[in-house]
Amino acid sequence: MSIRGILFDIDDTLIDYSATARVGLLRHLRAEDLLDYFLSPEEAVLLWRALEEEEYPRFLAGELTFTGQQQLRTKRFLSHIGVKERDPVAWFARYAARRDTAWAAFPDVPPTLRGLSGQVALGVVSNSSRAHQQGKLEAVGLHEHFGNAVLCSAEFGAAKPDPSIFLAGCAMIGLPPDQVAYVGDRFDTDGIGARDAGLRAYWLDRTARGVAHRDGVTVIPSLSELSATTFGHFDSH
Ligand SMILES: [Mg+2]
Secondary structure, three states, X not given: OOOOEEEEOOEOOOEOHHXXXXXXXXXXXXXXXXXXXXXXXXXXXXXXXXXXXXHHHHHHOOOOOHHHHHHHHHHHHHHHOXXXXXXXXXXXXXXXXXXXXXXXXXXXXXXXXXXXXXXXXXXEEEOOOHHHHHHHHHHOOOHXXXXXXXXXXXXXXXXXOOHHHHHHHHHHXXXXXXXXXXXXXXXXXXXXXXXXXXXXXXXXXXXXXXXXXXXXXXXXXXXXXXXXXXXXXXXXX
16 A cells, blocks of 8 residues: 655644754853853753653643743743742743744755645644744745644644544545554654554654664655655555
8 A cells, every 4th residue: 555645744844843942042041141150052952852741741641721831831940040030931932032033954855845846745744833834834835735724732632653643644635544653753752653653654763774664664864865755665564
């Protein structure tokens, strides 16, 4: 059975979220005179990302709102350096404004999507909020490849790796799961999640040396492996 549709994760798959968050945070800390509170810029970035890894899943689990997890990350980050902030919402908004001019797609993304457009149905399934993700896709010029085929956990009501959001993604592009590939950068959330929902799972590991297979998931080092011409090659495995 050939692949007739591809659903993508967004952050750190299509858009270089980690690099953008780093640039945005360092710009923000410099502008707010907070960088000297840290031993190094790296320490600040590691703390910021660690707090995100702790609080963002609470948003995905429905314990916090999207803005609620932003406020909590801000409060915890600033309390770590002993800074009191009366308005964490405004503080985060200033960070986001500095970050949002730095969004960038990975270099392999535009040519891959151009090559796939018209060959297979394309969509995204993301653990985030739709307005936020639409804004990012528009900022990097990728939105036209997906049209309305953008499904986000905040609006859907369940997050990856729950099978229901993968299946809803397949329904969104009008294909059965065994004809749909899912591509994401998190092995468990994206790869295993998609596999268990019955999709063709691809784990994007940009450190991998080549295409490999692991636990029913195809490991790819670059999105350029997804060109329409190589799908036949993957089918033979
Ligand atoms: Mg991701």
